Amino acid sequence: MTAVEELLRSAEKLPPLPETAVKLGEVAQDRYATTEEIEAVIKYDQVVTASVLRVANSSFYATARPVGRLREAVLRLGSTMLFRIAMSRALRAIVSTDIRGYGIAAGEFWRHSVATGIGAQTIQQRISGETDATTFTVGLLHDVGKVVMSQHLAERYDELFTHAGLPSMPFFKIEQEEFGFDHAEVGSALAEHWRLPAEIAVAIREHHSPRAETPPLVDIVHVGDVLSLWMGTGIGTRGIQLSASGDALDRCGLSSEELESCACEAFLELKRVEGIFEA
Amino acid sequence: MARLVVGVAEMAVSANQTDEIITHALGSCVGLAMYDPKLHVGGVLHYMLPTSAIDRGKASNKPCMFADTGVQLLLDELGRLGAAEKARLIAKVAGGAQIMDEEGVFNVGRRNHVALRQICSRTGILIYAEDVGGTKARTMSMEMASGMVWVSSNGNKVQL
Numbered sequence: 217m218t219a220v221e222e223l224l225r226s227a228e229k230l231p232p233l234p235e236t237a238v239k240l241g242e243v244a245q246d247r248y249a250t251t252e253e254i255e256a257v258i259k260y261d262q263v264v265t266a267s268v269l270r271v272a273n274s275s276f277y278a279t280a281r282p283v284g285r286l287r288e289a290v291l292r293l294g295s296t297m298l299f300r301i302a303m304s305r306a307l308r309a310i311v312s313t314d315i316r317g318y319g320i321a322a323g324e325f326w327r328h329s330v331a332t333g334i335g336a337q338t339i340q341q342r343i344s345g346e347t348d349a350t351t352f353t354v355g356l357l358h359d360v361g362k363v364v365m366s367q368h369l370a371e372r373y374d375e376l377f378t379h380a381g382l383p384s385m386p387f388f389k390i391e392q393e394e395f396g397f398d399h400a401e402v403g404s405a406l407a408e409h410w411r412l413p414a415e416i417a418v419a420i421r422e423h424h425s426p427r428a429e430t431p432p433l434v435d436i437v438h439v440g441d442v443l444s445l446w447m448g449t450g451i452g453t454r455g456i457q458l459s460a461s462g463d464a465l466d467r468c469g470l471s472s473e474e475l476e477s478c479a480c481e482a483f484l485e486l487k488r489v490e491g492i493f494e495a
Numbered sequence: 496m497a498r499l500v501v502g503v504a505e506m507a508v509s510a511n512q513t514d515e516i517i518t519h520a521l522g523s524c525v526g527l528a529m530y531d532p533k534l535h536v537g538g539v540l541h542y543m544l545p546t547s548a549i550d551r552g553k554a555s556n557k558p559c560m561f562a563d564t565g566v567q568l569l570l571d572e573l574g575r576l577g578a579a580e581k582a583r584l585i586a587k588v589a590g591g592a593q594i595m596d597e598e599g600v601f602n603v604g605r606r607n608h609v610a611l612r613q614i615c616s617r618t619g620i621l622i623y624a625e626d627v628g629g630t631k632a633r634t635m636s637m638e639m640a641s642g643m644v645w646v647s648s649n650g651n652k653v654q655l
Contacts, residue, residue, distance in 0.1 A: 324520075385595075386595055442594060442601050445522055445523060445594060446522075446523050446524075446543060446544075446603055447503065447543060448503035448520055448521075448522060448523075448524050448541075448543060449520075451520040451521075451522040451632045452632065456522045456523070456592055456593075456594055456630050456632065457595065457630050458594050458595060459594070459595040459596065460594045460595065460596045460600075460601045461596075462596065462597075462598035462599075462600040462601070465600055465601070472600060472601075472603075473549055475601075476544050476545075476549050476603065477549045477550055479543070479544060479603075480544060480549060480550050480553050480560060481550075481553070483503075483504065483543065483557075483560065484553065484556070484557065
């Protein structure tokens with residue numbers, strides 16, 4: 217058994233991924249999912265249904281008359297926004313405690329996750345003119361391994377990261393040296409445990425080390441992670457010790473200016489999604 | 496005492512000496528505190544990008560997202576509270592941290608800082624002190640009674 221498998225096994229109870237999120241992921245993976253299909257998944261989840269109706273009637277979307285039926289709300293919001301709402305709510309249920317070691321509060325971790333999902337989708341939209349649900353899922357779950365690690369290795373995590381002479385290297389490398397694995401590997405194993413598609417598990421595992429031979433999704437999420445830091449999310453007490461690859465940006469075909477423009481757009485989207493959850 | 500919390504792409508001004516203005520989680524973003532010591536009027540801006548030229552439309556929507564439009568708005572708001580004399584303003588700066596990036600393509604923190612220096616020199620605002628760069632996360636706060644600015648990072652709080 218590998219160290220990661222052992223960690224997952226020792227975790228008394230792995231956080232479950234809500235059924236609505238899993239099903240919606242399956243439906244939305246198909247770019248041509250119909251609103252009927254999406255509605256069919258959501259309507260069994262009262263909490264998500266209530267959110268969707270509330271958002272559809274918020275000032276941003278409510279152009280004319282209020283909608284009362286889920287079908288109309290689904291049509292008004294579109295599948296990208298629906299998926300963001302459902303998945304973001306799912307992650308919120310999973311992240312109930314602060315991320316020890318990194319000094320990131322639970323709410324801030326969630327914001328960083330949502331921001332990375334939105335950042336990655338914004339980049340993908342800019343590159344290809346369209347975006348898909350898988351990209352949001354990978355962005356949202358890219359750091360989910362930190363949740364498990366901070367819960368089950370809490371004291372070692374605290375000790376490691378509060379050490380005064382913190383070496384000047386990315387956090388995931390510190391984890392690798394100390395534990396022999398990092399949060400990306402743990403997150404990837406968790407995605408497999410949830411039976412998410414393999415491409416999601418792979419992209420979570422590789423998000424710190426995009427290379428020419430890794431799938432383009434890895435580059436997109438890697439740069440999306442940078443964007444979310446630019447947006448001021450996920451900045452714990454330990455600072456921003458994240459390494460970033462200029463090659464990944466090159467492969468995305470974006471200039472620095474275009475990336476700043478993506479950050480600007482993604483930030484406004486983040487505010488919108490946050491507004492839904494604050495309501 | 497009221498504590499005014501400034502979020503990302505936001506600002507706050509005050510003429511109330513019992514207030515404290517604070518902004519958290521400055522990474523690559525930059526926090527700018529400006530204070531008129533004669534009038535005890537001041538404000539704090541937390542911006543995330545160097546220039547509004549990348550998207551004028553969004554800049555008009557959310558001016559505090561950018562250095563240029565944000566500083567202008569802060570000056571306007573301070574002027575509205577009577578602090579219109581720029582030469583008297585004490586400006587202090589914190590943030591502009593960098594992601595570890597050998598090629599320097601993701602250097603928005605540094606560019607945020609450079610943009611502010613250019614704006615300040617163009618508009619005749621003096622930067623008295625700054626704590627910028629590195630990979631640190633910073634929190635910046637200003638006491639309205641004295642104009643004292645504090646920067647805390649990783650549990651250490653120092654006066655700027």
